[in-house]
Amino acid sequence: MIRVSGFEVRSQSGKSLLSSTDLDLPAQAVLGVYGPNGSGKSSLLRGISGEASPVVRSGEIVIDGVPLNLLSSPADRIKRVLYLGSDFRSAFDLTVRDLFELGIESASGRFWPGLNPGERDRMAGVVERLQMVSLLPRVFQTLSDGEKQMVMFARALIQAPKVLVLDETFSKLDLDRLISVTRIIRDWINCGMTFLISSHDLNFLSEISDQLVFLKEGRIIAGGPVDSVLNESNLRELFTKVAPHVVTSPESGKRKILY
Amino acid sequence: MRNEIRKKYLIAAGVLAFAILMSLFLGLDFKNASLLIGELRFPRLLLGVAVGAALSLAGLVLQTVLSNPLAEPYTLGIASGAALGAAIGVSLKASAVIFGMNPGAIAGAALSIGLLLRVGGGGSGQESMILLGVMLSLVSASMLAIWMSLADPLGVQSINFWLLGDLSRVTTGPAAFLLVVVLLVGAAFLMFSRHLDAFLFGGEMVESFGVSLPRTRKITILLVSLLVGLSVSLAGMIGFVGLIVPHLVRRWLGLQRHFHLIPFSLIWGAAILVISDSLARAIGSPHELPVGAVTSLVGAPVFILLFLRGRRGQFS
Numbered sequence: 001m002i003r004v005s006g007f008e009v010r011s012q013s014g015k016s017l018l019s020s021t022d023l024d025l026p027a028q029a030v031l032g033v034y035g036p037n038g039s040g041k042s043s044l045l046r047g048i049s050g051e052a053s054p055v056v057r058s059g060e061i062v063i064d065g066v067p068l069n070l071l072s073s074p075a076d077r078i079k080r081v082l083y084l085g086s087d088f089r090s091a092f093d094l095t096v097r098d099l100f101e102l103g104i105e106s107a108s109g110r111f112w113p114g115l116n117p118g119e120r121d122r123m124a125g126v127v128e129r130l131q132m133v134s135l136l137p138r139v140f141q142t143l144s145d146g147e148k149q150m151v152m153f154a155r156a157l158i159q160a161p162k163v164l165v166l167d168e169t170f171s172k173l174d175l176d177r178l179i180s181v182t183r184i185i186r187d188w189i190n191c192g193m194t195f196l197i198s199s200h201d202l203n204f205l206s207e208i209s210d211q212l213v214f215l216k217e218g219r220i221i222a223g224g225p226v227d228s229v230l231n232e233s234n235l236r237e238l239f240t241k242v243a244p245h246v247v248t249s250p251e252s253g254k255r256k257i258l259y
Numbered sequence: 260m261r262n263e264i265r266k267k268y269l270i271a272a273g274v275l276a277f278a279i280l281m282s283l284f285l286g287l288d289f290k291n292a293s294l295l296i297g298e299l300r301f302p303r304l305l306l307g308v309a310v311g312a313a314l315s316l317a318g319l320v321l322q323t324v325l326s327n328p329l330a331e332p333y334t335l336g337i338a339s340g341a342a343l344g345a346a347i348g349v350s351l352k353a354s355a356v357i358f359g360m361n362p363g364a365i366a367g368a369a370l371s372i373g374l375l376l377r378v379g380g381g382g383s384g385q386e387s388m389i390l391l392g393v394m395l396s397l398v399s400a401s402m403l404a405i406w407m408s409l410a411d412p413l414g415v416q417s418i419n420f421w422l423l424g425d426l427s428r429v430t431t432g433p434a435a436f437l438l439v440v441v442l443l444v445g446a447a448f449l450m451f452s453r454h455l456d457a458f459l460f461g462g463e464m465v466e467s468f469g470v471s472l473p474r475t476r477k478i479t480i481l482l483v484s485l486l487v488g489l490s491v492s493l494a495g496m497i498g499f500v501g502l503i504v505p506h507l508v509r510r511w512l513g514l515q516r517h518f519h520l521i522p523f524s525l526i527w528g529a530a531i532l533v534i535s536d537s538l539a540r541a542i543g544s545p546h547e548l549p550v551g552a553v554t555s556l557v558g559a560p561v562f563i564l565l566f567l568r569g570r571r572g573q574f575s
Contacts, residue, residue, distance in 0.1 A: 051467075073471065074465075074468075075470070077466075083467060084467065088464070090459055092509070099460075102453070103468070106453070106467075106470070107469070109469065111450060112453070
């Protein structure tokens with residue numbers, strides 16, 4: 001579904017931000033991306049999503065059989081892959097409803113604003129499923145940081161790309177919301193979506209991911225199924241000053257860290 | 260909702276009709292009515308409508324694309340760049356002047372926006388962009404004064420035209436031409452209204468709405484330069500219309516989507532400038548006040564109010 005080969009990112013001054021990287025991810029799966037600050041997570045995720053940024057990229061990224069460089073128009077690209085960061089702001093008083101409508105219109109590629117009845121139903125269905133009806137009339141800028149992240153996540157789901165890239169998008173969520181996000185992502189995977197998620201919460205990534213990659217200083221030091229990657233030896237390679245313990249959750253059977 | 264919008268279109272059209280009547284008939288000497296209206300007041304009205312609509316549309320689009328509610332052609336120094344370009348073009352007689360309008364003004368406006376984006380567009384804050392614009396404006400105004408003093412024997416008197424604006428120096432042809440251009444540019448922006456909406460969450464989010472950031476910015480720079488350049492070359496610099504009108508429209512409609520903001524900004528911009536011009540003519544009669552002075556007297560306090568609200572994070 002996603003094949004990354006020989007993908008490299010350099011700053012305009014020539015500094016390497018991400019060394020040659022290869023990845024394969026099947027459809028309807030979650031890839032967790034983990035690493036210390038500045039390890040190249042955003043370079044990798046922005047690169048895979050084709051987001052415009054002032055860096056030099058090389059290598060090949062193929063999504064669903066189509067090379068990303070053939071999707072030069074953002075309108076075509078967002079149907080396949082959509083990138084979300086973590087910090088959302090607006091200088092204007094746009095409501096959550098406006099944002100959702102804008103999301104659907106963007107996915108439709110139409111020139112004129114406005115939703116048709118089918119799109120209106122689809123939006124209502126997603127909003128109800130995510131329990132966000134009460135947020136619809138709220139002005140986006142007045143929401144808490146966690147609410148903003150949830151609303152942006154919902155808007156991305158409404159746009160329904162094949163691959164959704166979430167770069168620390170859940171960094172401000174409380175535990176309740178974080179748990180609901182894991183359920184929502186599982187639901188959407190069943191509907192055919194694929195996710196790439198970076199986070200500094202390794203237990204969250206372990207809970208939600210099918211595969212995990214550890215990045216350090218711009219290169220992948222470990223990658224594969226969560227159980228094979230999440231171990232104390234790899235963590236010691238990532239962080240020299242801490243020695244986390246890896247345990248298995250008796251409830252979910254997933255690996256977790258204690259520190 | 261649709262009925263409410265329709266009602267507001269009627270109200271806005273009513274205000275514009277009132278402004279037109281005021282411009283044509285306020286203080287009119289009815290003995291020479293047809294001559295005065297045909298030769299003086301009608302071209303002036305037409306120019307007021309075109310320039311007011313142009314500046315409001317330019318302000319609306321700049322505020323959105325730069326994610327800066329304090330942006331407008333005057334505060335960002337784009338109008339003074341256009342005035343400098345126009346003055347140089349006129350003095351050198353090198354530019355092809357079409358209908359009294361000057362390509363030098365369009366180039367001056369485009370250069371100012373380009374410089375603003377180059378120096379201040381890389382993620383700098385709203386306040387620093389405005390500061391940069393004010394500096395740009397001061398430099399352009401100073402260069403304009405120097406140029407006019409050296410290049411034009413009557414330059415010092417002409418400086419007032421460029422810096423404070425004047426709607427009286429035009430004939431029907433150029434004013435009508437400008438109005439047609441403004442309507443065409445308005446129609447173009449209306450077609451791209453969803454693309455402008457994508458900028459409401461800042462430049463970083465634009466592509467996630469399927470909109471090309473560099474292409475939309477380039478088109479916007481081109482069209483805004485056209486609007487501001489042509490307006491300034493015919494009417495000089497008229498400040499704050501581009502700031503007040505978009506805020507008034509956003510607040511009045513309670514909407515942020517551009518599909519409605521664009522036509523309402525055009526109508527209200529036209530009405531407010533025509534009313535300001537009629538007041539500038541009537542208040543000090545038989546002398547005339549510069550229309551730019553009237554708009555600045557109202558606009559500067561609004562700017563300060565918006566600036567303070569923005570610091571508390573409460574724009575619009």
